[in-house]
Amino acid sequence: MNVGHRETADSDLVALAAAGDGAAFHALVERHRAMVYRLAYQFAGNHHDAEDITQDVFIKVYRSLERFRYDAQLTSWLYRIVMNACIDHKRRQSPAGWAPFTEEAELRMVNTPEERPGPEEQTYGGQLGEVLQSEIARLPPGQRLVFTMRHHEGLKLSEIASALDLAEGTVKRQLHAAVHRLRGALTSARVTTGGRA
Amino acid sequence: MTVCDLFDSPDIELYFYNELDAGERARVDAHLRGCAACRQRLDDLRAIRRALASRPVVDAPPAGDWSGFMRRLDAAIAADTSAPGAASVSPRVATPRRGWSLRPALALAAMLALVTIGVAIAARYRTTPAPAIESASQAPAQTPAPELKADPDRSLKVGTAEHLERSKLVVLGLATRDPQHTTAADWQYERQLAGNLLTDTRLYRLQAQDRGMTDVARVMRDLETVLIEASMADKPDRDTLERVQRLITKRDLVVKMQVVASSAGL
Numbered sequence: 001m002n003v004g005h006r007e008t009a010d011s012d013l014v015a016l017a018a019a020g021d022g023a024a025f026h027a028l029v030e031r032h033r034a035m036v037y038r039l040a041y042q043f044a045g046n047h048h049d050a051e052d053i054t055q056d057v058f059i060k061v062y063r064s065l066e067r068f069r070y071d072a073q074l075t076s077w078l079y080r081i082v083m084n085a086c087i088d089h090k091r092r093q094s095p096a097g098w099a100p101f102t103e104e105a106e107l108r109m110v111n112t113p114e115e116r117p118g119p120e121e122q123t124y125g126g127q128l129g130e131v132l133q134s135e136i137a138r139l140p141p142g143q144r145l146v147f148t149m150r151h152h153e154g155l156k157l158s159e160i161a162s163a164l165d166l167a168e169g170t171v172k173r174q175l176h177a178a179v180h181r182l183r184g185a186l187t188s189a190r191v192t193t194g195g196r197a
Numbered sequence: 198m199t200v201c202d203l204f205d206s207p208d209i210e211l212y213f214y215n216e217l218d219a220g221e222r223a224r225v226d227a228h229l230r231g232c233a234a235c236r237q238r239l240d241d242l243r244a245i246r247r248a249l250a251s252r253p254v255v256d257a258p259p260a261g262d263w264s265g266f267m268r269r270l271d272a273a274i275a276a277d278t279s280a281p282g283a284a285s286v287s288p289r290v291a292t293p294r295r296g297w298s299l300r301p302a303l304a305l306a307a308m309l310a311l312v313t314i315g316v317a318i319a320a321r322y323r324t325t326p327a328p329a330i331e332s333a334s335q336a337p338a339q340t341p342a343p344e345l346k347a348d349p350d351r352s353l354k355v356g357t358a359e360h361l362e363r364s365k366l367v368v369l370g371l372a373t374r375d376p377q378h379t380t381a382a383d384w385q386y387e388r389q390l391a392g393n394l395l396t397d398t399r400l401y402r403l404q405a406q407d408r409g410m411t412d413v414a415r416v417m418r419d420l421e422t423v424l425i426e427a428s429m430a431d432k433p434d435r436d437t438l439e440r441v442q443r444l445i446t447k448r449d450l451v452v453k454m455q456v457v458a459s460s461a462g463l
Contacts, residue, residue, distance in 0.1 A: 029270065033263065038256035047259055052418070055270055062274055092411055129248040150214060151249070157216055175214075176207035183241045186248075 010074035018065035025065075029058050035075070036082055042148045043086045045137040056085045079155065080163040083145060087164075090141045128189055135185035136178075143178035146171055201232045209235055213242045269425050276399040350408060357401055357413055361458040364394050364420055365451060371427055372445045376435040384438065392428035395421065416457045419448045 005013060005027035013031075016024035033054060040053035060081050068077060136144060145164075149155045157175065161168040203209060203225070211217050212225045229235055258266055367390045374387065402417035427441045445451065 034256040038254060041255040051258060051266055055273060058270055059273055092406060092414060129252045132245060132248050133252055172207050176210055179210045182245050186241055186244060
């Protein structure tokens with residue numbers, strides 16, 4: 001599929017798609033959908049929401065083709081769209097007024113895990129990776145997003161801050177809080193399994 | 198183990214993720230040499246990395262099948278740009294000026310859908326003349342009743358409830374078909390009804406999203422997924438119908454539609 005665009009650079013695909021070339025847009029989607037889906041799945045933890053987020057991302061890409069800055073990396077642009085799509089998705093699922101990154105919300109999020117089984121309930125039935133994955137799913141959305149982008153995708157904190165339009169200090173605190181929670185889960189898992197995990 | 202200077206700071210994480218400059222890194226290096234607690238924190242981070250690295254990477258829909266996703270994306274984009282009033286639904290986003298290779302055909306299909314929707318639904322109503330359904334003959338693009346003009350949210354809720362009532366008939370029709378005894382003509386009829394509702398469903402979903410009506414947006418999203426699967430399936434065969442039925446059941450769609458329609462006050 002889209003063999004004709006296999007060698008075409010991202011920026012050229014964007015230009016072609018912006019000019020109305022549907023095959024170029026498809027090629028762009030096919031080239032980057034796995035990365036977008038991976039991030040969406042890590043954030044959402046299930047296929048249904050991951051697909052929703054991925055679709056939202058590419059609709060936003062489609063709508064924004066003409067605003068793409070050709071001196072920028074497409075992947076950086078995509079990361080920004082993915083992060084915002086994750087936040088939008090969470091906002092739509094949450095009560096009105098959900099704000100992921102204000103100081104007040106930050107404090108609240110640190111103390112407000114999502115309602116999923118805790119590590120103690122998971123450890124006997126699975127491996128350490130499962131316990132940690134479960135704990136990541138329980139992280140407040142802001143922490144989950146920052147941890148995923150830093151740990152899994154390797155983005156620098158400055159890049160995450162820029163993409164989310166946040167102070168770098170806020171992103172550092174989010175990462176610190178996320179790691180603190182994961183370390184707690186790790187310790188708990190080790191205690192529960194007598195160090196086997 | 199005593200609490201050290203770095204206990205409450207993010208320095209160990211930043212060290213681990215290589216986010217410190219050379220001077221700060223040297224400072225943490227020196228600290229680590231004398232602090233067992235922080236060495237343990239660093240080891241924990243390595244353990245977390247190893248453990249997470251062993252997890253399977255999920256970067257595609259189940260079974261790696263992207264065909265459904267691509268179909269839904271195409272339909273969503275077509276609806277986004279060709280649906281009447283779509284630009285006003287999302288005023289933050291300018292409607293692209295460029296042409297989409299499939300757009301003329303999809304735009305025509307959308308227009309035809311709007312024109313024929315009344316006919317198709319009327320045909321459905323003739324076989325199920327429930328009073329509540331008869332009141333649901335108002336198309337969403339029609340002017341709202343005079344008493345509703347002053348309250349757009351109320352108007353949207355009423356339109357939403359009516360649309361859900363209409364759609365429920367189609368969903369029930371799909372859900373109750375016997376895949377083994379559904380003729381091609383029956384299946385074609387169901388698909389046509391589903392296709393006719395698609396554009397309006399997307400319109401209502403976007404409006405609900407824009408106005409923060411989360412529950413409505415969610416059920417419209419589920420309905421949209423079912424309608425797309427039903428109306429745009431590559432193979433309108435028994436397997437497809439069974440897949441659509443599983444989707445309806447899995448998402449508990451009929452009950453959700455009933456609840457949301459009821460909460461809208463009709």
